[in-house]
Amino acid sequence: MKKDIEGLLENNRVWAERVCRDDPDFFERLSRQQNPDYLWIGCSDSRVPANQIISLPPGEVFVHRNVANLVHHNDLNALSVLQYAIEVLGVRHIMVVGHYGCGGVRAAVVGGDHGMVDIWLHSVRELYSRHRAAIESLPLSDQVNRICELNVEAQVMNLSRTKIIQHAWQRGQEVSVHGWVYGLADGRVKDLNCSISGFDRIEALYLIDGLDPAG
Numbered sequence: 329m330k331k332d333i334e335g336l337l338e339n340n341r342v343w344a345e346r347v348c349r350d351d352p353d354f355f356e357r358l359s360r361q362q363n364p365d366y367l368w369i370g371c372s373d374s375r376v377p378a379n380q381i382i383s384l385p386p387g388e389v390f391v392h393r394n395v396a397n398l399v400h401h402n403d404l405n406a407l408s409v410l411q412y413a414i415e416v417l418g419v420r421h422i423m424v425v426g427h428y429g430c431g432g433v434r435a436a437v438v439g440g441d442h443g444m445v446d447i448w449l450h451s452v453r454e455l456y457s458r459h460r461a462a463i464e465s466l467p468l469s470d471q472v473n474r475i476c477e478l479n480v481e482a483q484v485m486n487l488s489r490t491k492i493i494q495h496a497w498q499r500g501q502e503v504s505v506h507g508w509v510y511g512l513a514d515g516r517v518k519d520l521n522c523s524i525s526g527f528d529r530i531e532a533l534y535l536i537d538g539l540d541p542a543g
Contacts, residue, residue: 364390367413369406369483370425371397371432376510378425381517390417395445396432396452396479397424399486411492420502422487425517426480427510428473437472452479480507481522488524489534497526498536 347354364387368378372393379389392409399406413419426433435442436452446453456475463471484507487493496503507520527535 358387362387362390362417364388364413364417365420366390367392367410367417367419367422368425369393369397369399369409369422369487371395371427371430373427373430375512376425376427381425381510381515390419395448396430396436397426397483398448398451398479399424399483399490400451401486401490407490407492410487410490414492414496414501414503418501420504422493422503422505423508424480424483424487424505425508425510426476427512428476429469429512430472430476433476433479434468434472437468437475451482455479455482477509477520480509480520483507484522484524488530491536494527494530494536 344355366382366384366389368389368391370376370378370391370393372395378391378393379386382389390409390413392406394403394406399410401407410422413422432445432449433452435445436449437456439453442449452475455478456471459475459478463474466474484505487505493503493505502525504523504525507522509518509520510516511518524530
């Protein structure tokens with residue numbers, strides 16, 4: 329096991345030296361600031377690396393990842409990332425990015441006892457329950473993939489209902505929330521066309537008190 333870790337450290341040394349040869353000022357520039365326009369909320373799956381998928385260098389994408397790319401309203405970790413991204417970094421685009429064949433989504437669809445993660449995935453299981461009648465005739469893999477899409481759409485809506493984003497819109501800050509799904513088999517991102525950029529798609533129940541949705 330020690331050799332495994334030593335191998336990673338050696339990989340780091342080689343990589344850092346190569347970057348310095350190709351661009352001697354790279355790390356100095358990177359250390360001075362980060363000014364990303366994008367917040368990526370994605371799955372923890374190791375096959376879904378944010379920067380590589382959209383071909384942007386380090387410093388251009390602020391990233392938060394968890395199992396099945398969920399945004400719970402009591403998740404202080406995710407909400408802290410969201411607030412920092414909007415209020416400090418000034419990101420303009422938030423992408424919720426799921427991926428087809430997600431193991432977390434599959435666990436929620438299949439059911440059973442998976443331990444602690446079942447608590448985390450409860451909202452996905454409820455989502456599957458609501459849509460089960462419409463998709464249960466499909467093969468399991470297709471059911472999972474459809475729930476992957478619906479889950480992303482649900483998280484886009486969850487984000488738009490947060491006071492963090494609504495306060496940003498209220499003060500005139502341009503912030504849009506987008507829903508994507510990444511295909512492991514072809515490396516392509518599918519835009520689910522569920523973007524939200526303002527109050528017009530938010531039900532009155534979830535609006536900040538006293539806010540006029542038409543304004």
